[in-house]
Amino acid sequence: MTFSPKQDTANNLTPRPEITEEAKRLIDETFHNRVATLGQLVRIPGIAWEAFDPANLDRSAEAVAKLFEDTGVFDSVEIKTATVDGKPGSPAVLAHRSAKNGKPHVLLYAHHDVQPPGDEALWETPAFEPTAKDGRIFGRGAADDKAGIMAHIAAIEALRDSQGEDFDLGLSVFIEGEEEAGSRTFRAFLDENKDKLAADVIIVADSMNWAPDVPALTVSLRGNVTQIFTIRTMEHAVHSGMFGGAVPDAMIPMVRVLASLHDEKGNVAIEGLKSVSFQDLPYTEENLRKDSSLLPAVSQIGEGSIMDRLWGKSSLTVIGIDYPSVAVSSNTILPTASARVSLRVAPGQDPDEALELLQKHLVANTPFGAEISFGEFETGKAFLADSSGWSSKLAMNSLSAAFGNPAVEIGIGGSIPFIADLTEVFPDAQILVTGVEDSDSRAHSPNESIHLAGLKNAMVAEAVFLISCNQLQSS
Numbered sequence: 001m002t003f004s005p006k007q008d009t010a011n012n013l014t015p016r017p018e019i020t021e022e023a024k025r026l027i028d029e030t031f032h033n034r035v036a037t038l039g040q041l042v043r044i045p046g047i048a049w050e051a052f053d054p055a056n057l058d059r060s061a062e063a064v065a066k067l068f069e070d071t072g073v074f075d076s077v078e079i080k081t082a083t084v085d086g087k088p089g090s091p092a093v094l095a096h097r098s099a100k101n102g103k104p105h106v107l108l109y110a111h112h113d114v115q116p117p118g119d120e121a122l123w124e125t126p127a128f129e130p131t132a133k134d135g136r137i138f139g140r141g142a143a144d145d146k147a148g149i150m151a152h153i154a155a156i157e158a159l160r161d162s163q164g165e166d167f168d169l170g171l172s173v174f175i176e177g178e179e180e181a182g183s184r185t186f187r188a189f190l191d192e193n194k195d196k197l198a199a200d201v202i203i204v205a206d207s208m209n210w211a212p213d214v215p216a217l218t219v220s221l222r223g224n225v226t227q228i229f230t231i232r233t234m235e236h237a238v239h240s241g242m243f244g245g246a247v248p249d250a251m252i253p254m255v256r257v258l259a260s261l262h263d264e265k266g267n268v269a270i271e272g273l274k275s276v277s278f279q280d281l282p283y284t285e286e287n288l289r290k291d292s293s294l295l296p297a298v299s300q301i302g303e304g305s306i307m308d309r310l311w312g313k314s315s316l317t318v319i320g321i322d323y324p325s326v327a328v329s330s331n332t333i334l335p336t337a338s339a340r341v342s343l344r345v346a347p348g349q350d351p352d353e354a355l356e357l358l359q360k361h362l363v364a365n366t367p368f369g370a371e372i373s374f375g376e377f378e379t380g381k382a383f384l385a386d387s388s389g390w391s392s393k394l395a396m397n398s399l400s401a402a403f404g405n406p407a408v409e410i411g412i413g414g415s416i417p418f419i420a421d422l423t424e425v426f427p428d429a430q431i432l433v434t435g436v437e438d439s440d441s442r443a444h445s446p447n448e449s450i451h452l453a454g455l456k457n458a459m460v461a462e463a464v465f466l467i468s469c470n471q472l473q474s475s
């Protein structure tokens with residue numbers, strides 16, 4: 001059963017100002033303690049990579065489960081794992097409370113595992129010691145994604161304190177413990193706990209806002225295709241002094257086929273790929289040059305706005321070539337060359353279809369009749385949110401109200417692979433990818449941090465959203 005709000009003025013999807021005021025007051029009163037709790041979580045180095053102590057993930061899951069238990073609003077709070085290929089995954093926290101009186105059910109996602117600290121010498125403050133500086137809290141996981149957990153906790157408690165413990169909204173919580181290690185058991189966890197996770201709306205609090213004071217909803221992620229292929233011109237290598245000039249080495253057709261993947265202007269030249277357009281945002285060529293370290297004399301590639309090229313169009317990168325390295329090279333005409341290319345595909349494009357188009361292009365553009373064969377490939381699905389859903393509208397309006405600036409829709413040029421699992425297991429759910437991070441958070445890098453004013457606004461926005469959901473009338 002899917003919730004849809006009744007179409008009348010009471011169900012206007014703009015939150016009432018009283019709700020925003022109340023949420024602001026409730027979040028304000030508790031914010032100091034939230035930051036302290038965030039600090040306690042940062043001190044637990046729960047890393048799901050093989051080389052790290054899994055006991056920290058247990059401690060981390062226990063600390064997070066206790067936070068959700070202490071809200072007092074759930075019928076069940078459990079620490080669970082799913083097992084794939086005989087190997088259990090990292091502990092996740094699963095909490096549930098049923099919806100009543102025809103109200104919607106909302107699933108809140110975040111993850112409690114973090115990236116390894118990396119080179120500790122590059123940290124200006126200790127990686128696992130929360131440190132306040134310049135209006136930010138520094139520490140591994142302070143942003144990604146322990147801030148997401150704290151946004152959920154703060155929003156749930158504001159909902160409870162505003163609407164009373166007996167509120168009607170259904171709530172599930174899924175705090176994963178292995179996101180940074182590739183979400184190995186994510187799909188199995190969804191399948192095994194489908195009953196408790198099923199929801200009308202899924203809030204994935206693991207993306208970013210456009211700026212500390214400009215909120216964003218992430219409405220699209222590009223998909224990805226990688227393909228290894230080999231080009232062959234002879235049965236075996238021959239002396240370049242004997243046959244050079246009449247017989248092509250494998251690199252001659254290889255560089256030509258690779259060059260054919262972009263047109264003169266640098267657009268991806270593979271026929272039939274899709275693209276979508278984004279609202280233009282203040283991001284200049286200067287920003288792009290600085291952020292990417294592009295050399296002054298080197299031009300950008302591709303046509304269209306920067307946002308469209310980074311988020312809405314395909315991009316192709318040659319990510320590896322097998323051919324002798326310079327150090328061991330000799331005067332030989334070589335018979336084979338291999339390459340791996342990575343094709344990021346536009347939201348809305350089926351990656352299997354893109355893979356086929358890529359292969360077709362490579363075959364058609366390999367010159368001199370050289371043989372081409374395909375090796376390993378990988379595909380990852382793109383994501384394109386349905387911004388016309390009631391929950392997207394309510395979320396955009398809640399964000400705008402909380403931050404005092406209009407929310408923007410953004411894309412991500414990369415992917416969050418587990419989003420595809422969510423859409424497959426819960427095809428009717430509306431997925432809202434929200435942000436706690438901001439453009440300076442440096443997730444995954446040394447000196448990760450969260451902007452405190454931005455975090456507070458993210459908490460208010462989620463509280464406004466949940467309180468408003470609890471007041472919606474079903475159609």
Ligand SMILES: [Zn+2]
Pocket residue numbers: 111144145179206
């Ligand atoms: Zn994350």
